[in-house]
Amino acid sequence: MQIFDLVIIGAGAAGLFCAGLAGQRGQRVLLIDHSERLAEKIRISGGGRCNFTNRDVGPANFLSENPAYCRSALARYSSQDFVALVQKHGIRFHEKHKGQLFCDDSSEQIIQMLLAECDAGGVQRWQPSTVADVQTPPEGDSEGAGFTLETSRGVVKTKALVVATGGLSIPKIGASDWGLRLAKRLGHNIIEPRAALVPLTFDADAWAPFSALSGLSLPVIVSTGKGKARGRFLEDLLFTHRGLSGPAILQISSYWQEGENLQIDLAPDLDLVAKLMEAKSDSRRQLGNELASLFPQRLAQAWLDRLGLSGSRPMPECKDRDLQSLAGQLQGWQLTPNGSEGWRKAEVMRGGVDTRQLNSQNMQSKRVPGLYFIGEVVDVTGWLGGYNFQWAWSSAAACARSLGANVSND
Incomplete structure (x- = not known):
């Protein structure tokens, strides 16, 4: 049996970053992932150049059943903080569109940067490795027994456990509901997961007049919803054989609810x-x-x-x-999607662990002390444009910086 201060499940953006920060703060860290290749979402992001953050990030760029939750973490670790880390590692980058920051060369540079940070913190990595069972500390746990994990590489004990398993999007690169199942088993509410930042589809007969427009792209204003749930974006729209895609549709898909119309202005800023x-x-x-x-x-x-x-x-x-x-x-084109392209084409998951049961300062569970949830597994979903990566960095930093500190669980 091996003993650690911290075990992190999931070696994606949030897990890697949290591991490096915690290790450099003196924590004995084990990072576990079930895939042989880590951080595939980083690798494929931005066409292989990784849209790693956005210059202008705030709570308004995120959706959640508890909208104010992300405010603390975003304020404590900003996009400027992550940019400073990128610059420290000598990674060249550029601003492409509306504050979106991309590597000049390759997304692999971000992965190597995160691995270097993990190495600097003495982080142990087990890949591939699976976790068959998690036993929570006994009630009271005055002797600091911590969590017991049964893994494919043996039994592990840890004082703190961080779940950074991501969401359900893009299953071909290893997406899993493991973190959601664990959260539910341990008494947490789950906001129903659904595909977000995803192309929308339409009934074949209704779409027939437009299928010949496949490949055509133009700037539009697209909107849906009412009141606080309303979304509106000025972005490029792309016609496909089955429906609509492009940044405008990916953005609005996070707001769209089944049965609702989309309103599209195909000539924005023109009378x-x-x-x-x-x-x-x-x-x-x-x-x-x-x-x-x-x-x-x-x-x-x-x-x-x-x-x-x-x-x-x-x-x-x-x-x-x-x-x-x-x-x-x-x-004033109005049309009603019949669905989306689903998890295989979704860039992120909307929904996840209910943030009302998590501490906004450190991501710790209010139900199970010593248990933390970070990144996409949490019910915080960003817009297209680097915002979801920034949530990964910010939530990971909030968690890592609290470990070993006296932060209350209120």
Whole structure:
């Protein structure tokens, strides 16, 4: 039997970072993961360049049943703090879009940086290794018996246990519900997990008129929901054979609920009615040509066909009500997804361990002292753009920095 101060289950972004920080604070740390290759989500992120954080991060960039929960961790370890670590390791990076930071070279550099931090803290890593059972400390535990773990490499005892097993997205790289099952067995509520940052799909018959637009991309405003649950984004939309994707749809998918409509403005920042009425007065071109000057030609033709309008009609001969209807359809397109592409295409999981049962200062369970949950397994889901990685770094830092310190469990 081996004894540690801390065992971390899950060697992804949150687990690796927590292990390195805790090890460098003098903790004897064991990091366990069931996969041979660690941190696959980091490796494939950002097309292989890892969108490791965002310059502008705040609670408004996250969704949770308990929205204020993430505030403390994000304030205690900011995106600027992680950028400083990246710079310390000499990793070159650039800002791509809306504050999103990517490695200039390869996401492998972030993985190697985290491994170097673990090495600096003397962290032991067991890979691949599985945990068959977790026995919690006896009630009272005045003698510090701690947790007992039955692993594929033998029995381990630890004073503290951190669950950093991630979510259910992208099962082909090893996603598992192990952490959620453990949390539930130990008395924690689970906010129902669902795929987020994921393409949306539509009924095949209803989508048939648009399937020919597959591959077409354009900037849009997309929105859904009401009140505090409303999401609205100005991003690029991508048509696919089965539905819609692109950053706009990935973002709104985290807000969309089954049965709700999406509202899409295909001409953001444009008074399309005024533009078409002006063209009717001033232009001799055909309606199809006029519309194709404002939109991709395939999209323009699809909407003319949808409304039964002739693209060959000269603008002066177009009826006002037809032009107004056309503009209204293009800027107020309403459609209802029948689902999403699911876990295989989802970038993250929405839902997870209920944060109302976790301490926001250190991620410790209020039900089981010495048990911590960090990263994606927790009910905190970020927007597209580096926010989920920042939650991994911030929640891991909050946990690691509290170990050995006198932090209350309120």
